[in-house]
Amino acid sequence: MRPEPDFEDLFVEEYPRVVRTVFFVLQDEGRAEEVTQDAFVQLLRHWAKVRDYDRPGAWVRRVALRLAVKTARREQRLVALTRRLRPQQVQELPVFPISPETMAALRSLPVKERAVVVLHYLEDRPVAEIADLLDCTESAVKMRLARARHHLADLLGEEVSSHVG
Amino acid sequence: MSVEQRLRTDLHAVGQSIHPDPWAALGEVETMATRHQHRTSIALTLAAAALIAAGVIWGPGMIDWITGQPDVAPVDEVEQDDSLPPQEPTSEWAETLGVIWPTPGPVTSELSDRYALDVMRLFIADADDFRAAVEAAEQTGQAFPLAAPGFSLRDQAGEYPDGYLEAETVIGLQFHVHDTTSEAHSWSPDGFESTLTLPTGELADLLPHHASPADGVSYEDIVLYACDEPVQQLRETGTLEWRIVHAEITPGVTVDEVPPLRVDYSYTVTQGPPAVDGPSIPVEEWAETVGLTQPVEQALIHQDGFGVAVDELFIASGDDFRAVVAAYETGEDLRIAECMGGSDCPDPADNPLFGPGFSMRGPDEEYYAGFADAETVIGLHYVTINGSGEDVTLKPEGSTSSLSLADGHTAEWLPHNGFQPGRWSGGWHDLALYRTDAPVEQVRAAGALEWLTPPPVGAAGVAVEDWPPLRISYEY
16 A cells, blocks of 8 residues: 555654654553554555545544553553562563653553643643543543642652642 | 643653654555555455345456455565564465464474474465465565565575475465573574374475574474375365474574474364445444443452453344444444544544454455354453563463353354464453353343363463463343
8 A cells, every 4th residue: 555645744744743642651662653653554544534634643643642542551451460460570660761750750640641741741732632632521631630740740859830720 | 840841841852862763664554554455355355245146236347356366465565684583474365375373272392301392373275376475475575474584495506396396285384483491592494304294194295495594582484395185175174293303493403203293273164144235333332232341350360470361241142243243344444434533533442342353254254163153152351461471472262262151051162363373471462252052141141151261371381280260250
């Protein structure tokens, strides 16, 4: 299946961005690329239709994020079950060379909170857009953001700004 | 610094350190989309054939359209790279050659105290199809699927081995050899002297091939045999007996007279209903249609570092399950194509029942035996965990598993595709299916099942005792 030039343009522009976003949800660069590629396969299959949307990039980002959240949840469940099986086994967690404390703190968040934080603080997306991408209500996004901010502030020893809720 | 400032600074710093290569990824995406398109083409061809058989549609070019599939599908478009593991075949390639798993799953043998071998997959192919596949790979320079990198049947003079050009049928066994101490070696993929006894009692002739040496703790390759028996005679249910007489698996390490491996297989399938003529059940209603629910109590067994948990189950009438499968086969694309964008746009991750590559059809695209006439179908979504710290060979739940109903009856295993056996160091999810003649209301009312499934590993050096039955309680 040979992609059309406009698909290639979109791919080259959006792929690295989507990988970065998905990376923060999964905390694994290789898995992030796999999930992102799965999402773009869906986009390529449905390109004839999706190309006419206002923002085809948002379509693939939505698919990638949902796949990432689903993948991360499954992996969390596996880790929990494995821990039950082998409580003495120490799980090796990735250590990131840049901002390791922040990455570790991010990993401690529930998966959807992690996604909300990344979309808000990395991509500067407004609450309404995050709600659309994650298929939830705006109040759910606000609640997750507030909870994540307080949790992260505790872990990182920082303050929560007074003007945010 | 506020936590908001810190998050913005740190996330951007980490994000800027990630530089994925979009052009390399574009090739991957293109290949994956092509594979999916091939599968879709086959489903469409089958659906059209069913409609024509029923006299529904006809027109000029229809026969060409239906029969116009090439005899052998092109292998994946990647360049040969000897550092890569064997390449997975496209679905059409696998169907043409008849690639299947042993029954009920990979077969393991200890080559010595230290080395173990698993037969992962096999094929029994019409030799013309096989030769066409070999020629296609030679002409394009592409890797031969399932074989070790550098695979070639030609000797140094460029000649094929004796018996290759005259063979009626070619049999291939894909195997995986590893050192149970996990020490790396330089493996010798073409160092096997072996015989293969057919179900008829006849011996097949070894077709020696060459491949590139590979470094690592394990390697995979195929071993090939030629015989004069017609392919259809062998493509039933039977047992192949593989006897390794001598093998130099890595320089200086030889094994001799390995006890024969018995590889059971089955190509037996029955004709199922034709694909439905349109999407009948929206994906959002699949879970409700089959009665997807969760166990009342956590269903989990674990032993020796391995475990299995059932996180969801369904008990459906055979008709409802077949309708959902039919909708899956024909409706998925339409479901997404009809989407006009916005927040109501469904996505592939929303499929509540089936994992990637799921299919109830065997290698010849017919439904597996037991699917078409099942009164009631029981599905278990399970997760298997490897907490042993070992890298082992995994098996699907397979035909040796069984499901006991509360009234004392036993439900039979119902095969499906989608699960790929292979090396395993973590865990995986799958769907186990069973059929029974008991009415769905009776099974739902019983409130409990007992699942007897073998441990999911078969690797030498990893001892796993049989698991006790897993009790699964539910409410409808």
